[in-house]
Amino acid sequence: MLTAPYTIVGAGxxxxxxxxxxxxRGHRVRLFxxxxxxxxxxxxxxxxxxxxxxxxxxLALKQAGLMSRVAPQMITMPGRMLHDExxxxxxxxxxxxxxxxxxxxxxxxxxxxLIDAAAERPHIExxxxxxxxxxxxxxxxxxxxxxxHGSVRHEPFGILLAADGAGSAVRxxxxxxxxxxxxEQPLEHDYKELSIPAVTGGAAGGDFVFEPHALHIWPRGGYxxxxxxxxxxxxxxxxxxxxxxxxxxxRLEAAGAVQxxxxxxxxxxxxxxxxxxxxxxxxxQGRLGTLYCERWQAAGRVLLLGDAAHAIVPFHGQGLNxxxxxxxxxxxLLASRRDASVALAEFxxxxxxxxxxxxxxxxxxxxxxxxxxxxxxxxxxxxLAAELxxxxxxxxxxxxxxxxxxxxxxxxEARRRGAQQAQILDALTAQFGFASPDAPALRQAQRLLxxxxx
Amino acid sequence: MLTAPYTIVGAGxxxxxxxxxxxxRGHRVRLFxxxxxxxxxxxxxxxxxxxxxxxxxxLALKQAGLMSRVAPQMITMPGRMLHDExxxxxxxxxxxxxxxxxxxxxxxxxxxxLIDAAAERPHIExxxxxxxxxxxxxxxxxxxxxxxHGSVRHEPFGILLAADGAGSAVRxxxxxxxxxxxxEQPLEHDYKELSIPAVTGGAAGGDFVFEPHALHIWPRGGYxxxxxxxxxxxxxxxxxxxxxxxxxxxRLEAAGAVQxxxxxxxxxxxxxxxxxxxxxxxxxQGRLGTLYCERWQAAGRVLLLGDAAHAIVPFHGQGLNxxxxxxxxxxxLLASRRDASVALAEFxxxxxxxxxxxxxxxxxxxxxxxxxxxxxxxxxxxxLAAELxxxxxxxxxxxxxxxxxxxxxxxxEARRRGAQQAQILDALTAQFGFASPDAPALRQAQRLLxxxxx
Numbered sequence: 001m002l003t004a005p006y007t008i009v010g011a012g013x014x015x016x017x018x019x020x021x022x023x024x025r026g027h028r029v030r031l032f033x034x035x036x037x038x039x040x041x042x043x044x045x046x047x048x049x050x051x052x053x054x055x056x057x058x059l060a061l062k063q064a065g066l067m068s069r070v071a072p073q074m075i076t077m078p079g080r081m082l083h084d085e086x087x088x089x090x091x092x093x094x095x096x097x098x099x100x101x102x103x104x105x106x107x108x109x110x111x112x113x114l115i116d117a118a119a120e121r122p123h124i125e126x127x128x129x130x131x132x133x134x135x136x137x138x139x140x141x142x143x144x145x146x147x148x149h150g151s152v153r154h155e156p157f158g159i160l161l162a163a164d165g166a167g168s169a170v171r172x173x174x175x176x177x178x179x180x181x182x183x184e185q186p187l188e189h190d191y192k193e194l195s196i197p198a199v200t201g202g203a204a205g206g207d208f209v210f211e212p213h214a215l216h217i218w219p220r221g222g223y224x225x226x227x228x229x230x231x232x233x234x235x236x237x238x239x240x241x242x243x244x245x246x247x248x249x250x251r252l253e254a255a256g257a258v259q260x261x262x263x264x265x266x267x268x269x270x271x272x273x274x275x276x277x278x279x280x281x282x283x284x285q286g287r288l289g290t291l292y293c294e295r296w297q298a299a300g301r302v303l304l305l306g307d308a309a310h311a312i313v314p315f316h317g318q319g320l321n322x323x324x325x326x327x328x329x330x331x332x333l334l335a336s337r338r339d340a341s342v343a344l345a346e347f348x349x350x351x352x353x354x355x356x357x358x359x360x361x362x363x364x365x366x367x368x369x370x371x372x373x374x375x376x377x378x379x380x381x382x383x384l385a386a387e388l389x390x391x392x393x394x395x396x397x398x399x400x401x402x403x404x405x406x407x408x409x410x411x412x413e414a415r416r417r418g419a420q421q422a423q424i425l426d427a428l429t430a431q432f433g434f435a436s437p438d439a440p441a442l443r444q445a446q447r448l449l450x451x452x453x454x
Numbered sequence: 455m456l457t458a459p460y461t462i463v464g465a466g467x468x469x470x471x472x473x474x475x476x477x478x479r480g481h482r483v484r485l486f487x488x489x490x491x492x493x494x495x496x497x498x499x500x501x502x503x504x505x506x507x508x509x510x511x512x513l514a515l516k517q518a519g520l521m522s523r524v525a526p527q528m529i530t531m532p533g534r535m536l537h538d539e540x541x542x543x544x545x546x547x548x549x550x551x552x553x554x555x556x557x558x559x560x561x562x563x564x565x566x567x568l569i570d571a572a573a574e575r576p577h578i579e580x581x582x583x584x585x586x587x588x589x590x591x592x593x594x595x596x597x598x599x600x601x602x603h604g605s606v607r608h609e610p611f612g613i614l615l616a617a618d619g620a621g622s623a624v625r626x627x628x629x630x631x632x633x634x635x636x637x638e639q640p641l642e643h644d645y646k647e648l649s650i651p652a653v654t655g656g657a658a659g660g661d662f663v664f665e666p667h668a669l670h671i672w673p674r675g676g677y678x679x680x681x682x683x684x685x686x687x688x689x690x691x692x693x694x695x696x697x698x699x700x701x702x703x704x705r706l707e708a709a710g711a712v713q714x715x716x717x718x719x720x721x722x723x724x725x726x727x728x729x730x731x732x733x734x735x736x737x738x739q740g741r742l743g744t745l746y747c748e749r750w751q752a753a754g755r756v757l758l759l760g761d762a763a764h765a766i767v768p769f770h771g772q773g774l775n776x777x778x779x780x781x782x783x784x785x786x787l788l789a790s791r792r793d794a795s796v797a798l799a800e801f802x803x804x805x806x807x808x809x810x811x812x813x814x815x816x817x818x819x820x821x822x823x824x825x826x827x828x829x830x831x832x833x834x835x836x837x838l839a840a841e842l843x844x845x846x847x848x849x850x851x852x853x854x855x856x857x858x859x860x861x862x863x864x865x866x867e868a869r870r871r872g873a874q875q876a877q878i879l880d881a882l883t884a885q886f887g888f889a890s891p892d893a894p895a896l897r898q899a900q901r902l903l904x905x906x907x908x
Contacts, residue, residue, distance in 0.1 A: 078543070088552030089532070091545050098542030207661055376844060383837050387888045388899055390830060395908050396899075417908065424902045432886040432895040434841045441886040445842055445850075448878045454849050454871065 005030060007142065007157035009132045009170055013107070014306035014323035015163030016114040020064050021331040023123040030157075031124060032144060034131040034164075039112050050228045050236040051110065052077065052215065052317035053103040054404040060324035063331075069113045074103035075229045081214035082373060087268035091214060092379065095398075096386055100405045102215070102317060104228040132164065135173040137299035159340050160302045161330075163323070166291060168308035180295035187288040187313055189223065189366075190243050194279050196272045198233035208233045209272045217369055218266045223247060224370035225266050237269060240288075240370065249285055288313050290359050296348045300341030303348070305330065310355040315366040316403060318358050325407070326351065354411040361403060361415055377435055381425055384433065388424075396421060459484060461596065461611035463586045463624055467561070468760035468777035469617030470568040474518050475785040477577040485578060486598060488585040488618075493566045504682045504690040505564065506531065506669065506771035507557040508858040514778035517785075523567045528557035529683045535668035536827060541722035545668060546833065549852075550840055554859045556669070556771060558682040586618065589627040591753035613794050614756045615784075617777070620745060622762035634749035641742040641767055643677065643820075644697050648733050650726045652687035662687045663726045671823055672720045677701060678824035679720050691723060694742075694824065703739055742767050744813050750802045754795030757802070759784065764809040769820040770857060772812050779861070780805065808865040815857060815869055831889050835879055838887065842878075850875060 006022050008015045011033035019029040035041065053061075053074060061067050078101040079093040094100055118124045133152065134143035142155045162170030174180040198206030208229060210216055216235070218225040222245075227237040242248040247265075252258050258280045262270035270276060291311040296304040303309075306323030329351055333343035372378050388396040399418030402409045409417075429435050434442050460476050462469045465487035473483040489495065507515075507528060515521050532555040533547040548554055572578045587606065588597040596609045616624030628634040652660030662683060664670055670689070672679040676699075681691040696702040701719075706712050712734045716724035724730060745765040750758040760777030783805055787797035826832050842850040853872030856863045863871075883889050888896050 084552075086552065090547070093544070098538075098540065211665065380837075380841070383834075387834070391888065391896055391899070392903060395903055420906045420908060424899065424906065427902055428895060428899055431898060434845065441882060442845055444885060445845070445878065445882055448881055449846060449849055452874045452878065454874060 005157075006159045006161060007032070007155070008161045008163060009135075009142070010034075010162065010164035010168075010308070011111075011115060011118075011126065011128070012163060012165060012306075013111050013114055013320055014327060015161070016111070016118050017060060017064060017066075017324055018161055018163060018305060018327045018330065019118050019124050020066070020114065020121070021327055022334075023118075023121045024064065025331070025335060027123065029124045031118065031126050032130045032132060032142070033126070033128045034147065035128065036147075037115070037126075037128045038108060039115060050230070050238075051105050051107050051320055052228065053105050053110075054317060054321050056318070056407040057321035057324040058103070059407045060328045063328060064117075066114070066117060069117065070105070070110065073109050073113070073231060074105050075231065076101045076213055077104055077215045077228070079214055080373065081211055081216045083216060083218045083266070083268060084374075085220075085265065085267070089211075091211075092373070092382065095401050095405060096389065100401060102404060104215070104230070106230060107320075109231075132162075132169040135160065135162075135170050135302070137174070137177070137179065137302045140299075140301060158301065159344075161305055162303065162308045163305045164308050166307045166311035168304060170302065171293060171304055171308050174295070174298055174302070174304075177298075179298040180293060182291060182293040185290045185292065187290075187366075188242055189240050189288060190249055191286045191288060192239045192241075192249075192280065193283055193286075194237045194239065194273055194276070196227060196235035196237050196269065197274075199272075206233055208235070210235065210268075217373065218269060219370050219374050220265055221371045221374075225269055226369070227269070235272075237273075240366070252280070290363065292356075292359070296352075297344040300344065303330070303344045310359060312355075312359045312362045313366060314362070315369055316358065316362040318362060318403065322355065322358050322411070325354075357411040357415040358403070361399075361411070361418075380433065380435065381429065384425060384428060385421070388428075396424075459611075460613045460615060461486070461609070462615045462617060463589075463596070464488075464616065464618035464622075464762070465565075465569060465572075465580060465582070466617060466619060466760075467565050467568055467774055468781060469615070470565070470572050471514060471518060471520075471778055472615055472617060472759060472781045472784065473572050473578050474520070474568065474575070475781055476788075477572075477575045478518065479785070479789060481577065483578045485572065485580050486584045486586060486596070487580070487582045488601065489582065490601075491569070491580075491582045492562060493569060504684070504692075505559050505561045505774055506682065507559050507564075508771060508775050510772070510861040511775035511778040512557070513861045514782045517782060518571075520568070520571060523571065524559070524564065527563050527567070527685060528559050529685065530555045530667055531558055531669045531682070533668055534827065535665055535670045537670060537672045537720070537722055538828075539674075539719065539721070543665075545665075546827070546836065549855050549859060550843065554855060556858060558669070558684070560684060561774075563685075586616075586623040589614065589616075589624050589756065591628070591631070591633065591756045594753075594755060612755065613798075615759050616757065616762045617759045618762050620761045620765035622758060624756065625747060625758055625762050628749070628752055628756070628758075631752075633752040634747055636745060636747040639744045639746065641744075641820075642696055643694050643742060644703055645740045645742060646693045646695075646703075646734065647737055647740075648691045648693065648727055648730070650681060650689040650691050650723065651728075653726075660687055662689070664689065664722075671827065672723060673824050673828050674719055675825050675828075679723055680823070681723070691727075694820070706734070744817065746810075746813070750806075751798040754798065757784070757798045764813060766809075766813045766816045767820060768816070769823055770812065770816040772816060772857065776809065776812050776865070779808075811865040811869040812857070815853075815865070815872075834887065834889060835883065838879060838882060839875070842882075850878075 005028040008019050008031045011031045019031050022029050061070055079091050082090040129147040131145045131147055132142055133145050140157055142157055144155055145152045162168055164170055175182060199209050200206045212229040216227040223241040225237055225239050227235040229235055244250045258277050262276055290313060293309055296309045305326050312319055330347050333346050337343040385398040399414055402414035432441060433439055459482040462473050462485045465485045473485050476483050515524055533545055536544040573580060583601040585599045585601055586596055587599050594611055596611055598609055599606045616622055618624055629636055653663050654660045666683040670681040677695040679691055679693050681689040683689055698704045706715060712731050716730055744767060747763055750763045759780050766773055784801050787800050791797040839852040853868055856868035886895060887893055
């Protein structure tokens with residue numbers, strides 16, 4: 001049974017997964033993508049922060065029956081590996097249970113797998129190298145430009161879903177028509193991707209230079225380097241650093257400055273990137289920020305999805321997971337509502353508290369990753385939270401775990417419960433912990449050591 | 455300046471290190487060894503639990519100027535990696551600081567490095583394939599048999615140091631003459647060594663199948679498997695299991711029994727040992743025990759050293775470290791005493807409380823490794839101990855750390871302070887911990903969760 005067709009702008013992971021979910025329900029879908037088919041084109045270098053899939057993303061992929069394709073490309077990361085200035089390592093598990101892990105995956109690879117799956121469906125029409133330049137919600141037409149010849153044409157649509165990312169052209173069209181408004185909150189920090197090759201050795205293609213089953217972090221307070229493993233035994237590292245300041249990207253322009261900075265701050269990573277200066281010069285310096293968009297839907301037939309609606313900073317590793325969860329949420333609403341325009345309006349109403357919550361938590365998590373994670377108090381607090389989770393299963397789940405491992409808990413609820421839990425951790429730490437110098441437990445320990453003559 | 459020569463029986467690591475220390479002080483040393491020169495002979499298969507060097511052993515090697523040779527052969531192990539029945543992993547650090555690690559090293563390799571160093575010294579004479587069959591302390595003669603021809607001869611000695619291991623022939627000679635007495639306390643558990651090969655792949659010789667920088671433990675309550683990394687990217691695993699019982703070595707004799715047992719209990723290790731059944735059949739089943747020997751010295755000229763005097767079970771990884779510490783202790787006494795016979799008597803008097811203490815702690819540690827380590831309470835107690843160490847540096851050092859990382863603290867003191875610390879940990883846990891269901895902290899957490907409506 002074929003119903004009125006859907007049009008999707010953007011064949012990134014979110015747009016393509018949405019197309020697959022719609023096709024699964026018998027809808028015809030047309031998917032327009034500005035770029036060439038990534039399965040045949042060469043990837044743009046240094047232009048995608050690599051991905052950490054977590055339970056929300058996995059659940060959406062499972063629902064679409066795609067996990068058997070995706071799983072072989074995933075590398076399990078059950079915790080963080082911290083690197084200090086001397087290269088000493090500390091591993092901190094994310095959760096108590098083996099299943100509480102996140103998964104590194106190449107954004108490019110994941111995208112190609114999804115496009116492969118879409119190309120197999122007769123209901124999905126993939127149109128590459130076709131850029132959306134404008135969209136009229138009232139006339140229900142898209143203005144498209146063929147990127148090869150420059151020719152422009154108008155295309156009518158029934159329902160338009162815009163998954164065209166943080167720089168969404170569809171959103172621009174809504175803003176130009178005053179059908180929505182948006183505020184971008186830029187981060188003062190930029191990012192730069194760097195590739196850490198496998199150590200050379202033999203036909204097997206060499207070896208991981210760091211532990212593959214970990215998300216590596218070099219937390220340095222005001223900035224950080226991270227690295228995620230790739231299946232070819234390389235790592236993709238990302239430096240997050242203020243645009244200006246000391247240290248800052250603007251101070252790294254002199255000859256030798258990058259090498260000096262890395263050698264002092266990240267000596268083990270520096271040793272693992274032989275062509276550091278060249279990579280640094282070649283790869284673009286990326287910007288980060290949070291996008292707050294007032295209205296996601298217009299005229300009962302246009303909806304922004306994923307980053308187009310609510311781009312966030314990458315520090316909770318939830319951008320794509322949240323986008324995939326958008327797909328699940330919209331798919332559920334479209335399936336249960338007779339009128340698609342009702343589903344679009346409900347999606348916006350129901351989903352916004354959750355995307356606001358993850359936007360805030362992603363910003364909060366930058367401080368945790370680059371700074372707090374280094375403190376002994378952080379490890380103590382995590383241990384206490386794990387203790388409470390063990391004793392009160394279901395009632396106390398650490399916020400990080402709710403976000404990453406519990407897709408049944410909406411982001412907004414995770415944030416709300418997380419705030420309550422933080423108060424409980426504060427109270428218990430004050431009464432029973434060893435955090436402050438005048439903690440009762442510490443005073444008692446002092447007495448006992450004195451009594452024992454130690 | 456050459457003084458009266460020393461004779462050493464046993465060119466294992468302890469005997470050879472002792473020879474090097476004596477040569478450093480200008481003494482001539484003759485070293486008799488039952489086996490052929492290990493640098494040219496093929497090693498006996500499956501006959502040595504591989505070694506974990508810790509600070510006491512390292513300090514002795516440093517004092518003898520040998521660390522530059524030994525260090526390249528060491529693999530740093532900063533903690534334990536626990537494997538559960540499903541193959542899920544948990545890493546527990548040994549200490550807070552990067553330097554608080556132990557080091558895997560091949561016993562054979564270490565022995566060869568020491569013998570190489572000894573062979574370079576003109577003051578040391580190495581005599582291989584020569585077995586001590588008797589020793590007369592009053593006549594000051596050794597009875598030696600050439601292992602190639604079977605010929606027997608008598609050799610006079612000045613000072614005789616016996617480093618001929620747990621089955622010491624020199625000790626037997628003392629016992630036969632009623633100059634000492636000894637009690638062996640056998641362990642009810644035997645051991646079996648198994649090799650875990652590197653995963654195949656390329657000219658580099660493959661890859662470690664588990665994390666190389668960890669001492670791997672499969673704790674199963676009544677028994678355990680452990681594995682230490684080798685520089686060739688294999689692991690040497692050791693199964694510790696009751697001789698009789700269910701499970702026990704006697705139940706593993708039927709066809710397929712070993713494979714079944716490993717598949718259920720150690721699935722990840724099982725998958726990593728393709729020739730498990732063959733190895734199990736070929737490798738000898740080793741015995742373990744503690745040796746308490748009443749007198750270590752006789753006639754002012756004979757002294758038992760290392761395992762010959764005080765063989766212990768391997769569960770604290772201190773057998774060789776303790777033997778190397780014997781060398782340091784004896785070297786110090788010989789250097790400061792005019793009369794060697796006084797030094798031998800003092801060595802026995804001063805050293806025995808420490809060797810008794812490490813013998814007891816090694817037995818206690820078997821229970822920790824095979825069982826206690828699995829409990830969440832264990833992790834809590836370790837975290838609390840780490841907390842106290844951070845707040846009271848020097849005053850509270852966890853017992854494991856005192857034994858492994860603090861050679862300035864004698865074993866006996868480590869055991870004494872450890873017992874006091876255990877009482878302090880008990881008291882603090884009861885008052886501030888979450889260990890028991892009616893712990894005050896847990897009741898308070900319950901109240902706070904109730905109040906928050908969580």
